[in-house]
Amino acid sequence: MSETLGLYISVPFCRAKCTYCNFASGVFPASEHELYVMRVCGEIRRAWERAESAGWRLPERVGSVYLGGGTPSTLEPERLREIFVAIGESFVIERNAEVTVECAPGQIAADFLKAMVEVRATRVSLGVQSMVDTEAAATGRMHTRAIVEDDVRRLRDAGLAVNVDLIAGLPGQTLASWMESVEAVCGLGVEHASLYMLEVDEDSRLGRELIGGGARYGAGLVATDDTVAAMYESGCERLERAGVRQYEISNFARPGAEARHNLRYWRREPYLGVGLDAHSMLRGWNDGGDGGVVRFGNTDDLADYLNGEMEAEVERVDRAAELEEAWFLGLRLVEGVSLAALHAEFGGQAVAAFDDVVAELVDDGLLTRAGERVALMTRGRMLSNEVFGRFLGVASKDSSAAELSLSTQ
Ligand code: SF4
Known part of the structure; x- marks a missing residue:
């Protein structure tokens, strides 16, 4: 079967900014939605011209569409339809394509739900984060558990599969209250769930408070790393x-309900990101004929994007870096990495350069090697950043991988 494309559409608008949020999203007047969607549609319509002039291979058939952000359900239904008209004019959306729309609980108007069904959405991802009302309210979420339960019922009645996102480590959360949320999600009977551990960085208000101190967003009430690890495991x-x-690492599904769009990221299948701060991964067709990987991202400045200045720097990923990516993206999956597949793609010598790192991580109880598959152990999943860091720089230091890199330039 020929390769298909994943389309990611960023919609950076939200009704309120959550304290833990580190995305390029915010509360902007509805008057900006129209211009924004016009820019997004323009970007979709120009995708072919842009790919051709840059020498990127753009699959014509779209296997998955993901509207994220932000909160795409804040858009007027007409804007959602316009986006899908633009996609339909430029690409062929496969009949069985997975089409996901991220929504905020309590913010899915009846006419928006109708529009999602019209554009053939297949699943909705709900940003729940906690099913405990006080925890949700403390982070700026505007829903209650009852609202989530009602939304899940409405979405499933409309024929949509549902994903629920939860975050472990929110202010005031205990192991018991976390399990109350997980239990409630199990009770919803959803097809998919994502469990994230709270990210601490400068890009969110809560993260800044955790780093720099303060009491406004409840940083002092955030659980210890050990408790968060116990939450994740339970x-x-x-x-x-x-x-x-x-x-x-963070994703769970009933058999067959795995998020196909997200699987692309870990399997290094091509995707095109459109909109504010959207990222893409395509292969070039004029780099020595075998298609080197290119990654590029759009600006994260909304004013620039609305002015039509959307392009950011293009990064050409050489073969050595591609092999390292193949390791740490593949290891995110429970199925792990297939050594046979790596050998076929990069050659045995280049892959053998990782033998020592793999053996060390197996000894440390972070990786397991069974036959030709290498995968993370449960402890490795909790320390995944440390594991992935050990794969960085291995291929570029190895001379056979360096030759591999030169031969494709
Ligand atoms: S977490 Fe989601 S809903 Fe909250 S501000 Fe960020 S993008 Fe918006």
């Missing part, structure tokens, strides 16, 4: 018992 076990199986 949550994984509970979902597994409910038949929602882990397939990636």
Whole structure:
């Protein structure tokens, strides 16, 4: 079967800014939605011209569409239709394409739900984060557990599969209250769940408070790393018992309900990101004929994007870096990395350069090697950044991988 494209559309608008949010999203007047969607549609319509002039291979058939952000459900239904008209004019959306729309609980108007069904959405991702009302309210979320339950019912009645996002480590959360959220999600019978651990960085108000101090956003009430690790582990076990199986570090699904769009990122299949701060990964067709990887991202400045200045720098990923990516993206999946597939793609010598790192991580109890597959152990999943860091720089230091890199330039 020929390769398909994943389309990511960023919609950076939200009703309120959550304290833990580190995305390029915000509260902007509805008057800006129209111009924004016009720019997005223009970007979709110009995708072919841009790819041709840059020498990138752009699959014509779209296998998955993901509207994220932000909160795409804040758009007027007409704007959603316009986006899909633009996609339909420029690409062929496969009949069985997965089409996901991120929505905020309590913010899915009846006419928006109708529009989602019209554009053939297949699943909705709900940013729930906590099913405990006080925890949700403390982070700026505007819903209650009852609202989430009602929305899940409405979405499933409309024929849409549902993903629920939860965050472990929110202010005031305890292991017991976390499990109350996980239990409630199991009770919803959803097809998919994502469990994230709170990210601490300068890009969110809560993150800045955790780093720099203060009491406004509840940084002092955030659980310790050990408690967050226990939350993650208990949550994984509970979902597994409910038949929602882990397939990636943060993602769980009933069999067959895995997020196909997200799988692209870890399997290094091509995707095109459109809109504010959207990122893309395509292969070039004029780089020595075998298609080197290019990554590029749009600006994260809304004013620039609305002015039509959308392009950011293009990064050409050489073969050595591509091999390292193949390791740490593949290891995110529970199925792990296939050594046979790596050998076929990069050659045995280049892959052998990683033998020592893999052996060390197996000894440390972070990786497991069974036959030709290498995968993270449960402890490795919790320390995944440390594991992935050990794969960085290995291929570029190795001379056979360096030759591999030169031969494709
Ligand atoms: S977490 Fe989601 S809903 Fe909250 S501000 Fe960020 S993008 Fe918007």
